Amino acid sequence: MQDAAVQGHEEAPAAGVTRGDCIVCYSAYDLTQHLPRRLYCGHTFCQACVRRLDTPAHEQRRIPCPQCRQSTPTPRGGPAMLDLDLAAFLAIEAEREPSRVDPQPHAITRQPAGLRLPLSPQ
Ligand SMILES: [Zn+2]
Numbered sequence: 001m002q003d004a005a006v007q008g009h010e011e012a013p014a015a016g017v018t019r020g021d022c023i024v025c026y027s028a029y030d031l032t033q034h035l036p037r038r039l040y041c042g043h044t045f046c047q048a049c050v051r052r053l054d055t056p057a058h059e060q061r062r063i064p065c066p067q068c069r070q071s072t073p074t075p076r077g078g079p080a081m082l083d084l085d086l087a088a089f090l091a092i093e094a095e096r097e098p099s100r101v102d103p104q105p106h107a108i109t110r111q112p113a114g115l116r117l118p119l120s121p122q
Pocket residue numbers: 022023024025026027045046047048049050
């Protein structure tokens with residue numbers, strides 16, 4: 001036990017706190033090399049790490065989960081064919097457009113277009 005009296009004490013990252021980072025390589029998910037790929041066990045890692053984890057075992061390749069050790073059979077098209085983690089994926093897209101112009105930011109339904117046509121002088 002140690003008293004954290006010193007300011008700027010670096011805390012160890014707790015598991016499951018940051019949803020936007022791969023827990024293996026600590027990279028933030030993005031839409032290219034670090035796409036969030038979800039294994040069958042429900043854990044999500046970036047595509048680069050999933051590619052590294054993909055190991056050939058006889059005829060069936062498998063991806064062992066670094067978190068729970070459960071193996072996911074590699075899809076026929078490779079790790080890139082695994083399901084995207086939609087929650088993480090949408091979080092990436094939201095971060096890409098932080099200042100989106102939206103008159104009703106909390107509106108769930110959209111008004112049908114065409115009701116408010118801009119009035120042109122002629
Ligand atoms: Zn990673």
